[in-house]
Amino acid sequence: MLQSTTDGSHSGCRDGSCLFLANARRAPSTQAYRNACCTNEFSLRRRSTDHTTAPSSCSAESNHGINYSSSEDISDGQMGSVEPFSIIEGPEAWTAEQYKHRSDWINVLSPQHIAELDAAIAGVERKGVPSAQIHTVSKEDFPLPTLGPYLEAVRNEVVSGRGFALIRGVPVDRYSRRQTTIAYWGMGLYWGKASSNNKKGHMISHIKDIGQDPSNPLTRLYATHAAQPFHNDSADIVTLLCLRNAKSGGLSSWSSSVSVHNEILRTRPDLAEVLAGPHWFYDRKGEVPPGKKPYFLIPVFNYHEGYLSVNYSDNYFLLSQRHAEVPRLTPAQYEAMELFNKLAASDELRLDYMLQPGEIQLLSNHTQLHARSDFVDYDDIDLRRHLLRLWLAPPNERALPAVYEDIYGGPLTIGSRGGIHVEGTQEHIVLEAE
Numbered sequence: 001m002l003q004s005t006t007d008g009s010h011s012g013c014r015d016g017s018c019l020f021l022a023n024a025r026r027a028p029s030t031q032a033y034r035n036a037c038c039t040n041e042f043s044l045r046r047r048s049t050d051h052t053t054a055p056s057s058c059s060a061e062s063n064h065g066i067n068y069s070s071s072e073d074i075s076d077g078q079m080g081s082v083e084p085f086s087i088i089e090g091p092e093a094w095t096a097e098q099y100k101h102r103s104d105w106i107n108v109l110s111p112q113h114i115a116e117l118d119a120a121i122a123g124v125e126r127k128g129v130p131s132a133q134i135h136t137v138s139k140e141d142f143p144l145p146t147l148g149p150y151l152e153a154v155r156n157e158v159v160s161g162r163g164f165a166l167i168r169g170v171p172v173d174r175y176s177r178r179q180t181t182i183a184y185w186g187m188g189l190y191w192g193k194a195s196s197n198n199k200k201g202h203m204i205s206h207i208k209d210i211g212q213d214p215s216n217p218l219t220r221l222y223a224t225h226a227a228q229p230f231h232n233d234s235a236d237i238v239t240l241l242c243l244r245n246a247k248s249g250g251l252s253s254w255s256s257s258v259s260v261h262n263e264i265l266r267t268r269p270d271l272a273e274v275l276a277g278p279h280w281f282y283d284r285k286g287e288v289p290p291g292k293k294p295y296f297l298i299p300v301f302n303y304h305e306g307y308l309s310v311n312y313s314d315n316y317f318l319l320s321q322r323h324a325e326v327p328r329l330t331p332a333q334y335e336a337m338e339l340f341n342k343l344a345a346s347d348e349l350r351l352d353y354m355l356q357p358g359e360i361q362l363l364s365n366h367t368q369l370h371a372r373s374d375f376v377d378y379d380d381i382d383l384r385r386h387l388l389r390l391w392l393a394p395p396n397e398r399a400l401p402a403v404y405e406d407i408y409g410g411p412l413t414i415g416s417r418g419g420i421h422v423e424g425t426q427e428h429i430v431l432e433a434e
């Protein structure tokens with residue numbers, strides 16, 4: 001488990017441990033941040049127009065990497081600068097060595113932030129919004145005068161910075177489940193537009209073992225206690241709010257898919273070409289929109305408008321083989337998946353962290369992979385490991401190629417895309433796993 005330090009120190013590029021700077025070959029950047037190795041440099045060099053002061057209650061350990069700006073970094077129509085099949089520099093291409101002794105990705109809510117959260121929840125309660133309709137609460141219904149810009153700054157670091165962040169201090173022990181759900185929904189409004197997590201239309205999903213069989217190919221693993229290997233979800237960013245931990249296990253891990261890309265390119269460029277190839281069939285696990293097949297095609301490495309967006313899930317690629325008409329995966333594809341998995345889970349690229357109640361993890365699905373270990377839980381379902389999940393489309397995201405229309409369930413409009421949509425999906429909120 002990562003140990004938080006209190007001095008905010010890091011061992012990034014200053015000590016030469018930034019592995020992927022060597023032999024870089026890429027076009028001159030049109031975006032300053034693409035040239036920055038460390039997040040602190042990045043914060044100084046990226047465009048920003050609306051700096052606000054970090055709240056004084058933020059501890060020294062919590063605010064080093066955050067650019068306290070609500071500027072929308074990549075929504076101005078500029079394209080990125082990534083050249084296909086080139087080593088990608090930038091804060092999103094990090095290694096474990098750069099972060100394992102740092103805590104600048106942990107953002108602690110201040111008493112002022114929590115007071116604003118309490119007031120906003122009370123405002124929703126006064127309106128009597130039914131629990132199933134919590135997803136109709138808008139930003140205007142949920143004012144967060146200082147917490148809002150703070151949350152947007154954290155999100156910007158996820159969208160166009162290092163790609164991951166953690167927020168600590170949501171008072172889930174003091175809130176009822178309904179209040180917690182309102183708080184989480186309301187915070188999500190400052191990150192982007194939410195989308196349905198499943199065919200049932202859950203706008204916030206419950207990550208909890210409800211006894212589903214992980215060996216059933218149609219089971220979504222988040223409803224089991226099984227390990228989940230490194231993968232991406234079906235939205236721009238994924239956030240998880242921890243309510244309870246398991247009796248044992250359930251460790252969260254993540255790594256930079258951009259660093260995985262770089263290392264594959266460096267060591268096996270032939271397999272990088274395989275991963276960027278078109279013949280990756282992705283199983284829908286039975287969540288099939290009208291007129292669609294139970295699978296679709298999407299490469300792992302997607303170069304588009306100067307960005308690399310990675311979409312990976314070996315589980316779903318392997319599952320596609322249950323359909324007789326889907327071509328068999330080739331030996332090169334199996335080899336590519338084996339190398340990808342090994343790198344994503346390697347000590348050099350992987351970070352581990354046990355989420356604690358009241359903490360929210362945010363991850364970019366385009367630049368980061370995530371995983372969790374299996375866990376042993378309590379017999380009493382009310383005591384079991386329980387996380388809430390929001391899938392979100394920020395307004396300042398990158399463009400995506402048309403192949404994402406299948407995995408995102410429709411048009412790729414920035415700020416309004418992602419999620420799972422099948423016939424009859426009715427968006428709503430449930431307060432417990434089902």
Ligand SMILES: [Fe+2]
Nearest residue numbers: 231232233370
């Ligand atoms: Fe996931």
